[in-house]
Amino acid sequence: MERTLSIIKPDGVQRGLTGNIVQRFESAGIRIVGMKRVCLSKKEAEAFYAVHKERPFFDSLTSYMSSGPVVVMVLEGPNVIQRNRDIMGATNPAQAAPGTIRKDYGLDVEKNTVHGSDAPETAAKEIAFFFSELELMR
Ligand code: UDP
Ligand code: MG
Numbered sequence: 001m002e003r004t005l006s007i008i009k010p011d012g013v014q015r016g017l018t019g020n021i022v023q024r025f026e027s028a029g030i031r032i033v034g035m036k037r038v039c040l041s042k043k044e045a046e047a048f049y050a051v052h053k054e055r056p057f058f059d060s061l062t063s064y065m066s067s068g069p070v071v072v073m074v075l076e077g078p079n080v081i082q083r084n085r086d087i088m089g090a091t092n093p094a095q096a097a098p099g100t101i102r103k104d105y106g107l108d109v110e111k112n113t114v115h116g117s118d119a120p121e122t123a124a125k126e127i128a129f130f131f132s133e134l135e136l137m138r
Pocket of ligand 1: 052057061090091109110111112114115116118
């Protein structure tokens with residue numbers, strides 16, 4: 001059993017895609033064990049994406065991620081880190097496979113509708129960024 005962090009980015013929340021995206025996860029048998037809507041400050045977005053701080057898109061990305069509410073979720077299931085990445089599609093919606101969230105809804109390489117952790121270590125870090133242990137206890 002594995003957990004991963006998913007974020008519905010501002011472009012997804014703003015366009016009312018939360019229900020559709022949640023349904024894709026649930027239809028795939030993935031359990032949502034934590035979920036909340038939050039507004040990130042610029043500083044919080046910078047902290048979350050700190051791994052990208054040297055990249056040319058860092059300032060634009062963190063401004064965008066703090067431009068409106070996001071929905072953060074903890075997904076649980078076997079191999080859910082990779083399965084979520086498969087459901088999301090490639091970073092650039094133009095290169096994402098048919099039927100993926102980013103292909104169906106992504107606006108451009110920045111406003112690509114969803115985030116998903118990429119490995120067990122980043123998943124643990126990203127989940128702890130948004131959720132306390134108590135919130136995820138069952
Ligand atoms: N991003 C961007 N320009 C790029 C690459 C990435 O604006 O050239 C943004 C995009 O929103 C992406 C995020 O930065 O989702 C994190 O980049 P990463 O390479 O980790 O892609 P992801 O893991 O989200 O597919
Ligand atoms: Mg990434």
